[in-house]
Amino acid sequence: MESFLLANNGIEALPLFFTSLSIGLLIGLERERNPSAKAGLRTFALVAVFGTLVAMLGSKSGSPWLLGAGMLAVAAMIVSVYINSPTENNDPGTTTVAALLVCYVLGALVWYEFSTLAIMLAIATTILLYFKPELQGISQRMTRRDLVSILQFCVLSFIILPILPDKSFGPYNAFNPRHAWMMVVLISGLSLAGYVALHWTKQRFGAPLLGFFGGLVSSTATTMVYARHSKTNEAMCRLSAVVILIASQVVLVRLAVVSAVVSPAVLSKLLPPLAIGLVFGFVVTMFDWNRLRSTSDLPLPETANPTEIHAALGFGLLYAVVLLCSAWLSDIAGSSGLYMVAMISGLTDVDAITLSSLRLFSLDKLNADQAVSAIAIAFIANMTFKFGMLFFIGGKNLAQHVVKGFGAMAAGVAIGLLLL
Numbered sequence: 001m002e003s004f005l006l007a008n009n010g011i012e013a014l015p016l017f018f019t020s021l022s023i024g025l026l027i028g029l030e031r032e033r034n035p036s037a038k039a040g041l042r043t044f045a046l047v048a049v050f051g052t053l054v055a056m057l058g059s060k061s062g063s064p065w066l067l068g069a070g071m072l073a074v075a076a077m078i079v080s081v082y083i084n085s086p087t088e089n090n091d092p093g094t095t096t097v098a099a100l101l102v103c104y105v106l107g108a109l110v111w112y113e114f115s116t117l118a119i120m121l122a123i124a125t126t127i128l129l130y131f132k133p134e135l136q137g138i139s140q141r142m143t144r145r146d147l148v149s150i151l152q153f154c155v156l157s158f159i160i161l162p163i164l165p166d167k168s169f170g171p172y173n174a175f176n177p178r179h180a181w182m183m184v185v186l187i188s189g190l191s192l193a194g195y196v197a198l199h200w201t202k203q204r205f206g207a208p209l210l211g212f213f214g215g216l217v218s219s220t221a222t223t224m225v226y227a228r229h230s231k232t233n234e235a236m237c238r239l240s241a242v243v244i245l246i247a248s249q250v251v252l253v254r255l256a257v258v259s260a261v262v263s264p265a266v267l268s269k270l271l272p273p274l275a276i277g278l279v280f281g282f283v284v285t286m287f288d289w290n291r292l293r294s295t296s297d298l299p300l301p302e303t304a305n306p307t308e309i310h311a312a313l314g315f316g317l318l319y320a321v322v323l324l325c326s327a328w329l330s331d332i333a334g335s336s337g338l339y340m341v342a343m344i345s346g347l348t349d350v351d352a353i354t355l356s357s358l359r360l361f362s363l364d365k366l367n368a369d370q371a372v373s374a375i376a377i378a379f380i381a382n383m384t385f386k387f388g389m390l391f392f393i394g395g396k397n398l399a400q401h402v403v404k405g406f407g408a409m410a411a412g413v414a415i416g417l418l419l420l
Contacts, residue, residue: 001256003298005307013111014111014145015089016052016111016115017049017052017053019115019118019119020048020049020051020052020106020107020110020118021045021048022112022119023048023103023106023107023118023122024044024045024046024047024048024103024107025041025044025045025125025134025379026048026123027039027044027048027099027102027103027122027125027126027129028041028042028043028044028045028103029041029126029278030129030130031044031096031099031129033401034096039078039081039096039099039100043100043146044099044100044103046106047074047100047103047104047107048104048106048110049107049200050068050070050074050104050107050110051103051104051105051106051107051108052108052110052111053067053107053304054066054067054070054108055067055107055108055110055111055112056111058068059112059225060176060250067108067194070104071101071105074100074101074104075097075100078096078097079097079349080101083345084327093190094410095129099125099129100152102121102125102156103122106118106121106122106125109121117372127348141407143212149192150192152308152309153185153188153189153192155186156188156309156312157179157185159187160181161181161182161185162180164177164181165177166179171324171327171328173363174369175323175324176322179279179359180316180323181316181317183262183319183355183359184315184316184319186258186261186262186310186355187258187315187351187355187358188311188312188315190216190254190257190258191216191217191218193216199275199380207235208242208246208289210243211242211243211244211245211247211250212246212247212250213249214243214247214250215246215247215248215249215251215254216254218292219247219250219251219382219386219387220348220382220386220389221246222243222244222247223226223244223247223248223386223389223390223391224393226240226243226244226394227240227244227390227393227394227398228393228394230390230394230395230397230398231395231398232395234397237394237397237398238288238401239399240394240398241288241398241402241405242285242288242289244386244390244402245281245284245285245288245402245405245406246285248281248383248386248405248406248409249278249282249285249377250282251350252274252277252278252286252379252409252413253278254351255270255274255276255350255354255375255379256274258351258354258358259354259358259375262355262358262359263358263360263362263371265361265368266358266361266368266371267290267372268371269368269369269372269420270371270372270375271414272416272419272420273372273376273412273413273414273416273417273419273420274279274412274413274416275416276412276415276416277379277408277409277410277411277412277413277416278412279412279413280408280409280412281405281406281408281409281412283408284404284408285405288401288405299401312361315349315351315352318345318349318400319351319352322341322345322353322356323350323352323355323356323359324359325341326338326342326343326353326356326360326374327340327360327365329341330365331365331369332362335370335373338357338370338374339373339374339377341353341374342374342375342377342378342381343377343378343381344374344380344381345402346377346378346379346380346382346385347380347381347382347384347385348382350375350378350379350382350383353374353375354375354378355373357370357371358371369420372417373417373418373420374386376413376414376416376417379413380413380414382409383406383409386406387399387403387406388412390402391399
């Protein structure tokens with residue numbers, strides 16, 4: 001009888017209340033630092049424990065409505081405090097009210113055995129509250145163009161993608177609409193990250209970051225812009241060369257990221273050519289960068305919004321065409337047919353042939369060596385195209401500054417292929 005009482009006196013639930021207490025203290029610690037907040041450490045800790053207690057009573061008594069009543073009580077309490085005692089800066093207290101309600105629900109989650117989720121959400125909530133100045137700064141720096149880009153990416157990812165059929169069509173069953181659009185979302189997401197970062201950082205951090213973010217968006221567009229501006233003077237020519245070299249090296253990093261997401265099995269074969277090309281190019285670029293004496297402002301590359309619907313449709317169409325041509329030519333002409341497509345399509349776009357090769361590898365229509373070779377050939381072809389473009393636009397002087405870096409990257413990728 002005594003053991004029965006000990007097992008049913010509620011002591012076994014004590015760890016849950018300690019967890020909810022810790023959650024409340026964590027969120028309350030941040031609110032305690034805010035002078036305009038009417039709730040701090042003790043209030044948040046008590047609200048979290050209150051949430052667990054109400055959840056326990058509701059589940060034990062079979063009265064789930066108690067949870068809703070408790071939430072209304074917490075909301076009414078804090079709202080009445082702000083109404084009767086407004087802050088000096090007229091803060092309406094909506095953030096604190098929302099945080100208290102979240103804290104209450106997290107306490108309830110602890111009772112329903114979602115302690116890990118509750119702790120994770122508590123940490124995320126605290127981070128969100130703490131970094132208010134940084135988030136406000138980001139919001140204030142955002143232009144209408146930035147917001148439109150983010151909204152368009154949401155349309156691509158959460159409206160168009162879910163409605164596409166997940167079924168293979170066409171010759172060799174190589175084309176899957178949902179998979180193809182997922183590749184569009186992947187490339188658009190990487191490009192959007194560089195696009196937004198490029199316009200937020202602008203010229204403040206000089207050539208390295210301009211080259212990095214410009215390469216994320218479009219290394220070809222970055223090369224074209226800085227080839228035009230390289231004719232201004234010798235210092236601008238050297239700076240433009242560094243930006244172009246860094247942008248081209250980012251393509252190697254981008255290819256590694258895409259491969260890791262789409263087809264991790266190929267990554268072990270693809271990394272050596274990419275890594276050697278990156279190291280060789282980095283050494284040459286750092287040598288040129290250290291020789292520069294001026295860090296004058298550089299113009300921003302005039303890159304297009306990578307998430308615009310017509311741009312996404314254009315890339316999706318290019319990906320589908322390259323995928324079907326690669327499957328067809330590799331079937332009738334073997335690897336030589338695939339490499340021909342890689343060389344032609346890689347002149348203007350490396351992403352399409354990369355994704356196509358990875359897709360064919362996942363369908364067992366290519367082996368890993370063939371996929372890696374196609375990607376490497378496309379990259380070298382793209383380097384050749386960009387070198388020709390910057391030579392005709394920027395002239396012989398710019399070409400002389402870039403040729404060693406481009407040659408080092410191409411040689412590194414080729415050596416990596418030989419080591420396969």
